[in-house]
Amino acid sequence: MRIFIAVFLLVIFLTESIGQTLKINDSIKCENIKIDIKVENKDSQKQIQINMSNSNSTKDIWTILTGLLTPIIALGGLGIAYRQWVVQRYRAKFDLFERRMKVYENIREVLISILRNNTLEGINMEDFYMNVRHSKFLFNKEISAYIEQIDKNVSDFQTDCMKLGENEKAPFMTEEQRNKVLDNKYNTLDWLSKQVKILDNNFSSFMEISKI
Numbered sequence: 561m562r563i564f565i566a567v568f569l570l571v572i573f574l575t576e577s578i579g580q581t582l583k584i585n586d587s588i589k590c591e592n593i594k595i596d597i598k599v600e601n602k603d604s605q606k607q608i609q610i611n612m613s614n615s616n617s618t619k620d621i622w623t624i625l626t627g628l629l630t631p632i633i634a635l636g637g638l639g640i641a642y643r644q645w646v647v648q649r650y651r652a653k654f655d656l657f658e659r660r661m662k663v664y665e666n667i668r669e670v671l672i673s674i675l676r677n678n679t680l681e682g683i684n685m686e687d688f689y690m691n692v693r694h695s696k697f698l699f700n701k702e703i704s705a706y707i708e709q710i711d712k713n714v715s716d717f718q719t720d721c722m723k724l725g726e727n728e729k730a731p732f733m734t735e736e737q738r739n740k741v742l743d744n745k746y747n748t749l750d751w752l753s754k755q756v757k758i759l760d761n762n763f764s765s766f767m768e769i770s771k772i
Contacts, residue, residue, distance in 0.1 A: 663699075703762065717748045
């Protein structure tokens, strides 16, 4: 926002400077023109001869160039401001890319760990849940909903693992209840394992800097 304000002020300043330069140029022309009027009577007719000459032409050119120096400097400032805007815009894109990549890598790490170990042990779930929360501000509604779906299934998988673990220590479920929890766990595991294969495709359109 500051850059746009600076550019706007530079444009105004440039316009005024050029206007002042043109005024100076016009005044110089008027001051340096000598007009000699001679009136001669011949055959009862009046002839008017006007001789105009410019003086100090070198001085005039130098004055004009000096007047143009200010708008030239203003143009240079405008170019610098534009370049800074481009750099800041690129930095903002790169920062967004890094934050999105962090979310993507964390989700992928969790999914692969679940697939390999059939458990959430050793996984930093605080980082996972934090990245899920941040994803709402980094992606559109479609990909945010997809990440929330992954989060829900990971949470369900974690809950089923806890139930089965507690049941092994101190059985509190019937065989039917235990089998139902096992079915839910493996159905969830199957869904999560499929996401490893399609995760790249779902995130690809959001990970290209040129499209950010």
